[in-house]
Structures are given as C-alpha cells and as structure tokens.
Amino acid sequence: MTETREAAPGSLPIDLAIETHGLVKRFGHRSAVDGIDLAVPRGAVYGFLGPNGSGKTTTIRVLLGLASANGGEIRVLGREMPQQLASVLPEVGALVEGPGFYPFLSGADNLLRLDSADRHGSSATRHRRVNEALDRVGLGHAAGKKVRAYSLGMKQRLGLANAMLRPRELLVLDEPTNGLDPQGTREVRSLVRSLAAGGATVFVSSHLLAEVEQMCTHVGVMSAGRLVAQGPLDELRSAGQAHVLVRTPDGERAARVLARLGLVPGEAPGHGVIQGNGLDGIEPEEIVAALVADGVRVRGFSVENATLEERFVSLTGEGFDVVG
Amino acid sequence: MLVALAAVPILIALAVKLSSRPATPGRGPLFLDRITQNGLFVAVTALVVCVPLFLPLTVGVVAGDTIAGEANLGTLRYLLLAPSGRIRLLLVKYAGAVAFCCAATATVAAAGALAGVVFFPIGPVTLLSGDTIGVGESVLRSLLIAAYITVSLLGLSAIGLLISTFTDVPVGAMAATIVLSVVSQVLDNLPQLEWLHPWLFSHHWLGFADLLRQPVSWTSFGENALLQAGYIAVCGALAYGKFTTKDILS
Ligand SMILES: Nc1ncnc2c1ncn2[C@@H]1O[C@H](COP(=O)(O)OP(=O)(O)OP(=O)(O)O)[C@@H](O)[C@H]1O
Ligand SMILES: [Mg+2]
Numbered sequence: 210m211t212e213t214r215e216a217a218p219g220s221l222p223i224d225l226a227i228e229t230h231g232l233v234k235r236f237g238h239r240s241a242v243d244g245i246d247l248a249v250p251r252g253a254v255y256g257f258l259g260p261n262g263s264g265k266t267t268t269i270r271v272l273l274g275l276a277s278a279n280g281g282e283i284r285v286l287g288r289e290m291p292q293q294l295a296s297v298l299p300e301v302g303a304l305v306e307g308p309g310f311y312p313f314l315s316g317a318d319n320l321l322r323l324d325s326a327d328r329h330g331s332s333a334t335r336h337r338r339v340n341e342a343l344d345r346v347g348l349g350h351a352a353g354k355k356v357r358a359y360s361l362g363m364k365q366r367l368g369l370a371n372a373m374l375r376p377r378e379l380l381v382l383d384e385p386t387n388g389l390d391p392q393g394t395r396e397v398r399s400l401v402r403s404l405a406a407g408g409a410t411v412f413v414s415s416h417l418l419a420e421v422e423q424m425c426t427h428v429g430v431m432s433a434g435r436l437v438a439q440g441p442l443d444e445l446r447s448a449g450q451a452h453v454l455v456r457t458p459d460g461e462r463a464a465r466v467l468a469r470l471g472l473v474p475g476e477a478p479g480h481g482v483i484q485g486n487g488l489d490g491i492e493p494e495e496i497v498a499a500l501v502a503d504g505v506r507v508r509g510f511s512v513e514n515a516t517l518e519e520r521f522v523s524l525t526g527e528g529f530d531v532v533g
Numbered sequence: 534m535l536v537a538l539a540a541v542p543i544l545i546a547l548a549v550k551l552s553s554r555p556a557t558p559g560r561g562p563l564f565l566d567r568i569t570q571n572g573l574f575v576a577v578t579a580l581v582v583c584v585p586l587f588l589p590l591t592v593g594v595v596a597g598d599t600i601a602g603e604a605n606l607g608t609l610r611y612l613l614l615a616p617s618g619r620i621r622l623l624l625v626k627y628a629g630a631v632a633f634c635c636a637a638t639a640t641v642a643a644a645g646a647l648a649g650v651v652f653f654p655i656g657p658v659t660l661l662s663g664d665t666i667g668v669g670e671s672v673l674r675s676l677l678i679a680a681y682i683t684v685s686l687l688g689l690s691a692i693g694l695l696i697s698t699f700t701d702v703p704v705g706a707m708a709a710t711i712v713l714s715v716v717s718q719v720l721d722n723l724p725q726l727e728w729l730h731p732w733l734f735s736h737h738w739l740g741f742a743d744l745l746r747q748p749v750s751w752t753s754f755g756e757n758a759l760l761q762a763g764y765i766a767v768c769g770a771l772a773y774g775k776f777t778t779k780d781i782l783s
Contacts, residue, residue: 270610270780270781270782273614274613275610275613275614275780275781275782276780276781276782277778277780294616295616295618298614298615298616299616301614303611303614305610305611305614306607306610307607308607308611309606309607309608309609309610309611310606310607310608311606311608312606323608323611323612323615324615326612326615326617326622327615327616327617328617328618330615371611
C-alpha cells in the first residue's frame with residue numbers, strides 16, 4: 210500500500226506520510242495557502258509552526274478534504290487526495306481548530322456517536338475503545354458528564370480522545386495543547402511521543418515553540434501562507450547562528466578580543482555577560498585561549514545554539530500584527 | 534416539539550368540551566362542529582388545524598437544523614472526518630427529517646384519538662360522500678390522513694435540507710424554511726397566480742378530503758405524492774451538488 214516519493218539521485222527514497230506540491234488555497238482573491246510543498250516523513254513528529262493567520266488550519270482542512278484546494282497536489286499516506294479520501298480518513302485521527310461536540314450529550318456518548326458515524330469502527334469493540342480513549346486523556350471520571358459542563362481543557366482532551374478512538378497511522382492535531390493545564394500539556398507531549406513510538410506519524414500545529422522543541426523531530430514554518438522553512442528540528446536550529454556567552458568583569462577588553470577574532474560583540478542579557486555572534490569557523494577553545502592570553506578574567510563561557518524561537522522570529526518577522 | 538404538537542388536539546378537545554355554545558357548522562376549522570357528537574373527529578380536526586402553520590413550523594426547525602446545526606456546533610467536520618461520507622451524511626440527515634415528519638403527524642393523530650376517546654362519545658362516522666363507516670374503519674381513515682400529511686411535508690423537509698447546506702447558522706435555515714412554507718401558502722391563495730398553483734409544494738396540503746369518501750379517491754394522494762417527489766428530487770440534487778463540493782470551514 211505504501212508508495213515512495215521519487216528519490217533524488219543519490220539519496221534514499223523517503224517514505225512520506227504527507228506530501229504536497231504547490232498547494233494553493235484561496236479565499237476570494239487572497240491566498241491563505243500559497244503554493245506550499247510539505248514533506249512529512251513517516252514516523253516523524255512534525256511541528257507545523259506559524260503566526261496567527263499564517264494558514265496552518267487552512268492547510269490542515271485541505272489536507273483532510275474538508276476544503277478543496279485551488280491548486281497543487283496532495284498525497285496523504287501515499288494516496289492521492291482528495292480522490293482517495295474515503296480510504297485515507299479511517300487511518301487518520303484529527304483535531305481541527307478545536308473540538309466540536311454536542312453539549313447535551315455526555316463525553317462518552319459524544320464519542321460513541323462519532324464512532325458510529327464511521328462505518329469502519331467495529332460496534333463490538335466500541336464501548337471498550339471509547340473508555341480506553343477517555344482513560345488515555347484522563348477523562349475517565351468525567352465520561353458521564355454532559356459536555357456542556359466541561360471546561361475548555363476537558364473539551365480539548367475529549368477532542369484528543371476522539372482522534373485516538375482507533376489505532377491510526379497518522380494524527381493531525383491542530384493546537385492540541387490549547388487550553389490545557391501544565392499537567393495536560395505534559396500529558397499530551399508524552400501521548401504524542403507514545404503515538405510516535407507506536408509507529409504513527411504525528412502532524413501537530415502549534416505556537417508553543419518550547420513545546421515543539423521538546424516533542425518534534427521535524428519542523429515546518431509557515432508565514433503568510435508560505436512555507437518558509439522545513440526540515441529536521443536540529444537542522445533548522447543549527448541553520449540559525451550560534452553565539453558565545455562570556456561571563457567576565459572585563460567587558461570592554463573581552464569585546465575587543467571577540468572583535469579581533471571576527472565575532473560581533475554585543476551586550477547579552479545579564480550583568481557582566483558579553484555575547485559574541487557569528488561563530489563561523491572558529492573553535493570555541495580558540496576563543497577562550499585568546500581571551501585568557503589577553504588577560505580577560507573569564508568566569509564563564511558557553512556556546513549557545515540558536516533557539517527555535519530566534520529562528521522562528523528571524524523567519525517570520527518581528528511584527529506583531531497579523532498579516533491580513 | 535412533539536409534546537407541543539400533542540397539546541394541540543388536547544386543547545381543541547378541551548375547548549370544545551368546555552364551551553357551552555355549540556359550534557356553528559361551517560365556522561372554524563373543518564369538522565370542528567362534529568366533535569361533540571363523535572370523538573373520532575378530534576384527530577382529524579387537529580391535523581387540519583396543524584397543517585398550515587404548526588406542522589411546517591416544527592418541520593422547518595428540524596429540517597433547517599440538519600446540516601447547519603452540525604456546522605454550528607463544529608461537529609460537522611468531525612462527522613466528515615470520522616469518516617461518514619458526505620452523501621451518506623446527507624441521506625441520514627434527510628431520513629431523520631422524514632422520521633420526524635412521521636412522528637409529528639402520528640403524535641397529533643394519536644393524541645387526538647386519545648383526547649377524543651376520553652372526552653367524547655365514539656360512534657360510527659358519516660363520510661363526506663354520505664356513507665357511514667365503523668369505528669375501526671374510521672381509525673384507518675385517520676391514519677390515512679396522517680400518512681397524506683406526512684407525505685405533504687416531505688417536500689418541505691427537502692427544501693429545509695437544501696437551505697441547511699448553504700449556511701452555518703441553523704436559526705437562519707429554520708426561519709427561511711418556515712417563511713417559504715408560509716409564502717407558498719399565500720401564493721396558493723392568490724387567484725392571479727393560478728398558473729403557479731400546481732407547482733407550489735403546499736398546493737395539496739389540505740387536499741385530503743378525498744380520503745373521506747367512499748370509495749376512497751386516490752387522485753389527490755397521487756398528485757400530492759408526485760409533486761412532493763419532484764421537490765425531493767430537485768432539492769435533493771441541489772443539496773447533493775452543494776454539500777459534496779462545499780468547503781467545511783465551520
Ligand atoms: N472561512 C474563511 N473565509 C475567509 N478567509 C479565511 C477563512 N478562514 C481563514 N481565512 C483566512 O485564511 C488565513 C489563514 O487562516 P488560518 O485559520 O489557516 O490561520 P492559522 O495559521 O490556523 O492561524 P491561528 O494560529 O490563529 O490558528 C487568514 O488570513 C484568515 O483570515
Ligand atoms: Mg489555526
């Protein structure tokens with residue numbers, strides 16, 4: 210059933226769970242998604258990042274066949290979409306733009322109803338699967354409560370339970386930790402890890418970069434409808450500039466040394482800390498040696514990789530206003 | 534809503550029972566004057582009273598809510614992702630609306646029969662053709678009328694379903710459906726628009742008098758069924774076209 214992408218010469222073929230080429234979705238004349246080429250390897254935990262209104266949810270809707278694309282190709286689990294929608298969706302668990310449930314039914318009844326809407330869900334195991342999913346998201350005790358009486362985080366958890374009603378090959382989670390308490394957030398993280406460990410691919414959109422750094426293996430960054438970066442997390446992070454931090458009382462002298470070595474010195478947050486940017490081709494130990502040789506009293510020295518946040522801001526811009 | 538529907542025949546029965554003045558024949562709803570002599574007429578009278586407004590109202594609410602209600606709750610996307618399939622979902626939703634039509638008329642008829650038995654004497658019924666039929670036969674005729682009215686409401690249900698695929702606001706779809714049912718009846722009463730009348734989905738709504746003759750004349754039943762089937766086909770096709778290509782952005 211699985212198909213592989215045409216491999217570039219000399220490289221191994223990569224088995225992709227989600228693959229798009231030039232995907233476009235327009236609302237009126239505005240492109241919400243503007244020709245993106247997603248490549249989500251199987252088994253990856255793919256963090257889909259981007260500022261508000263950058264087109265993450267819209268992309269997810271199109272991937273799942275809720276909305277039709279205006280252009281481009283989509284393959285999900287190796288099958289053409291939306292032609293093979295009916296055979297792909299049973300393998301996909303999804304949480305799209307928040308949960309949606311009947312307020313007058315209990316959590317368990319909601320899941321039962323959604324599961325019975327799916328012809329592929331066996332009715333013999335339905336109750337057991339619903340209870341297991343509820344236990345997995347920590348809603349075992351609130352299963353009989355009406356959804357009307359659920360808190361935001363409880364609804365979010367119920368949405369996650371719905372995505373996991375059956376074993377899935379692919380999970381598409383749109384901001385799964387939205388509204389969750391710290392325990393819930395941790396729980397989701399370990400849930401995502403355990404799903405990935407079980408062989409599933411997880412495609413998760415989020416704003417919480419720290420979250421993404423902790424659980425994702427791959428990252429894609431959206432900005433104003435375009436995919437501005439994509440790749441393994443480490444690659445993306447190391448593409449950002451690393452810098453050194455020198456803790457010293459001799460700030461000026463240290464800055465001179467750093468400048469002589471070709472780094473760009475700057476004030477770092479914290480008292481008595483000098484930052485040196487542009488660590489290209491210089492080994493950290495050479496810097497320390499040069500500092501000490503010049504009589505700089507080095508009390509601390511560290512090499513910092515660019516954080517995902519820095520990388521994210523440099524990719525998507527500092528501006529706070531939503532690109533409309 | 535079914536409870537509200539059941540209240541109609543009971544109210545009618547109580548009103549007739551408690552009023553001292555005998556109802557003047559020919560005034561008020563059809564058969565109202567006959568209720569005191571024969572409780573079996575309560576059901577038929579109640580159905581007649583409900584056809585122009587009360588039943589279309591409830592059917593409009595149910596049919597208008599079908600798709601738009603799910604979209605509004607955000608459950609539509611999860612039903613489609615389950616996956617339930619768009620065509621299947623549309624069919625199931627229409628079947629639900631049809632089931633409601635059956636339940637609605639059956640409720641009115643049953644509550645009417647019950648109220649009739651409780652408050653009034655029961656006896657053989659004289660039909661419009663002058664023949665007299667027994668109690669069993671007349672119950673059968675009441676059911677026939679209920680079936681006729683159910684069929685009458687199927688076209689409206691299809692219209693409601695169609696409107697419901699166009700919006701995420703269920704109240705809007707409900708209101709539009711109900712307004713259409715009123716407009717159709719108003720147009721049906723304008724003699725200047727006679728050419729239009731046979732095409733109005735409400736044209737045969739009160740045409741079940743034929744079922745109260747001996748032998749039963751099926752012409753109006755057939756014409757009504759054909760008209761409603763036409764509405765189901767057209768609205769169903771349009772709803773299919775709209776819903777299967779629609780972007781679900783709710
Ligand atoms: N139903 C709609 N009609 C018109 N435009 C829309 C619609 N839904 C979204 N958009 C536009 O598409 C763009 C992308 O929206 P989308 O919801 O995909 O953003 P997002 O990345 O999910 O944002 P967030 O992080 O806030 O969830 C936005 O500019 C938005 O205004
Ligand atoms: Mg979003």
